[in-house]
Amino acid sequence: MSDYAAPLDDIRFTIDGLVDLDGLTKLEPYGEIDADSVQAVLEEFGRLMAEVWAPTNVTGDTVGSHMEGDGVVTPEGFKEAYQAYADAGWGAVPFEPEYGGGGFPWVVGIAMQEMLNSANMALAMAPLLTQGAIDAILFHGSEEQREVYLKRMVSGEWAGSMNLTEPDAGSDVGALRTRAVRQDDGSYRITGQKIYITFGEHDLTENIVHLVLARTPDAPTGTKGISCFIVPKYLVEEDGSLGERNDVKVVSLEHKMGIKASPTCVLAYGDESDGAVGYLIGEENAGMRYMFTMMNNARLGVGVEGLGLAERSYQQALDYAKERHQGYAPGAARGEKSLIVDHPDVRRNLLTMRSVTEAMRALAYTVAEHIDIAKHASEEADRTEAQELVDLLIPLAKSWCTDEAERVTSIGIQVHGGMGYIEETGAAQHYRDAKITQIYEGTNGIQAMDLVGRKMPMRAGGVFTDQVARMRATVTELEGAGDGLAPIAEELAKAVDATESTGRWLMENGMEDPVVALSAATPFQRLFALTAAGWLMGKQALLASRRLDAGDGDSSFLEEKLITARFFARNVLPEVHGLVGPATSGKDDLMGASF
Incomplete structure (x- = not known):
């Protein structure tokens, strides 16, 4: 590697x-x-x-x-x-x-x-x-x-873990059965079992602070009856020192396709006592509401995992392509074999990896910027607008960045050819590691359900309409920025048209019949995400062009940014149009099929 x-x-x-x-x-x-x-x-x-x-x-x-x-x-x-x-x-x-x-x-x-x-x-x-x-x-x-x-x-002296999933309660968190019983001293005794707990046990820190979702005896059914508890691995004494070991133990580790060094634990609570000691966070039965306050950061974080893997895979593929000799590139003199980086198809693979990775970075960082604004802007209107944008783009950032991580890391293997299929090169590890990002913190299908069920209806569709307006404003800027950016303006304008019309169809048809909305959710989510990525690559092109005109920065670096943005607009963004049909095909065939 x-x-x-x-x-x-x-x-x-x-x-x-x-x-x-x-x-x-x-x-x-x-x-x-x-x-x-x-x-x-x-x-x-x-x-x-x-x-x-x-x-x-x-x-x-x-x-x-x-x-x-x-x-x-x-x-x-x-x-x-x-x-x-x-x-x-x-x-x-x-x-x-x-x-x-x-x-x-x-x-x-x-x-x-x-x-x-x-x-x-x-x-x-x-x-x-x-x-x-x-x-x-x-x-x-x-x-x-x-x-x-x-x-x-x-400080990192102690670690934390999130304990949501159970054997019969994966994405359906409301079905969990872990039990929490209040004690006279105000603490709770937690009993039950959790699975898929990342770093639920390890040797990196002296204590692990588990956050555990559980149900009190008289709690309502479903997600309305879930509470959240702090359950430390070691109890903490009044002076801050560590006390006795709590009754939370690792039962086994999962054997996984990727991220093998991250211990994914089955944890048992209260197997050796009347329960692990836990402390209620906030109020009883408010656990899911508390979880959702951190969900945007968590889902963005998973999208950034996809970004990180894509960048590492691209770097490795590029290094290999600049070292590996094979065949003769067009126009090359006969003699020493050409580097594969000189072959047009390899260059297409590399530029796809690079442009998609840069678009992922732009999307993730833009969402993070607006998380900061939503928390700290001085004007309420600015905070509200920023939070609406975060809410709308979070499912796109999580799903698209992780879907694209699978694509980019797969291309990385392809650039290596047969050597990419050999584990010793390390190219396959990135692909294997990437797969989980599409699954956890809400599968990408769940992100799509969230997009069409909760985010598109915000302010009666006004939040979506505002985003369309932002993207159209960038098209206008690109149209006035010279011939070099004209291809980006043209492709982005067509993508925004397709996104707006498909979104309008979804709101007109899907709001009346939720099955129609859910049937369209995944293709529409990808369509919208591609357009949002194209919008940000258009902004990248504008920024690079302005800095070039001003003589501000490394001209070679900025020229590469323009090339990458144009490539994305011409070669990746047009995928939007192939998604309009799937997103507007309705429910009949989907629900009429027999399985």
């Missing part, structure tokens, strides 16, 4: 160009942050990822994590890599200073997540799951809970 290098120039272009970083630093919490400090953070973090984390990726895939007694041992090098990350305080960068955080915008944290996942997605799952647990406690925990747990979770 080739070495990983953090794509700092690409990240800088996106985070301080497509994203309005200057505007974010004017928001109240970020007044002490500037572009130079962001760049310094990303450069140093990228160095850690390249030099310390990335070399552990292959070892993790070939060795995996394993159980010893009632503990889990991670592969060689993982503890040291994690400790280097925690000791330097990297996990704290995007969190609030009052809990030991660095106070940087969330979009900076997302850029760091990209590098984490490129370097070693399996290991990255530990801090990323901890971030989700931090969010839940930060927004819904009591002040006492925040004081006890947050500082040591933000």
Whole structure:
């Protein structure tokens, strides 16, 4: 496997160009942050990822994590890599200073997540799951809970895990049966079993703070009766020291297709007592509402996993194509065989990988930017608009980035040819690792259901209409920006037309019959996501063109950005039109088939 290098120039272009970083630093919490400090953070973090984390990726895939007694041992090098990350305080960068955080915008944290996942997605799952647990406690925990747990979770001294899934309650979380019984001292006793718990047990930190969904004895049925509990691996004494081991134990580890070093645990609660000790977060029966407050960040995080894997796969494919000699490229003199990077079809593969990866980055970072605005803008109208955009684009960011990760990592294998099918090259690992991203945190089909069932009807379709208007405004800018951007303007205009008309059809027909809406959901989600990606690639082209005209930046780099945007518009964006038929075909054949 080739070495990983953090794509700092690409990240800088996106985070301080497509994203309005200057505007974010004017928001109240970020007044002490500037572009130079962001760049310094990303450069140093990228160095850690390249030099310390990335070399552990292959070892993790070939060795995996394993159980010893009632503990889990991670592969060689993982503890040291994690400790280097925690000791330097990297996990704290995007969190609030009052809990030991660095106070940087969330979009900076997302850029760091990209590098984490490129370097070693399996290991990255530990801090990323901890971030989700931090969010839940930060927004819904009591002040006492925040004081006890947050500082040591933000610092990386303790880890966190999310415990939702059960054997008979996967995506249907409302069917869970884990039980929580209140005690006289206000704590609860938790009994039951959870499956698919990422880093539910490991040797990276001295304590693990599990967030567990469970049902109290008199709770309503379904999701309305779910509560959320803190269940630490080790109980915490009043002085903050660790006390006795709680009755939560790993039963087994799943044997997986990818991310093999990330221990996916079956956890049992209360098998050796009357229950593991748990502490209610917020109110009883409000657990699902609390989970949804962190869902946008979590789903965006999964999309960024797809981005990270796509970038790593592209880097490896490009390195191989620039080293591998085979055949003669058109016009090449006979003698030494040509590098395969000179063959047109290989170049098409590489440019597809590059353009899609850049579009994924633009989409993920744009959503993260608006998460920051939605939290911290001074005007309520600005906060509302930003939150609406986040809500609309989150299912697209999660589903499209992970679907495209599967495509990009598959192309990466293809560039390697037969060597890509051989595990020793490492190309196949990225493909295997990518598959889970389409499944967890709500499968991409569930994202599509969320899009058509909850997001498209927002403000009676007004949020969707506003997004169409934004995309049309970019078309207008492109049309006035010269002949070099005309192909992008033309293709984007046609894609926006197709998206608007298909969205209108969906709202007219699907709102009356939910089966029609659900039948159209997945193709419409991909259609909309492609157009949104094309919109952002159009913005990329405008930015690169303006900087070239102003003599601002590396002209070769900016020319490549224009080439990539044009390629995306001409070769990827037209896929939109093949999705109009599937998205408007109705339900009859789908529901009429016998299985």
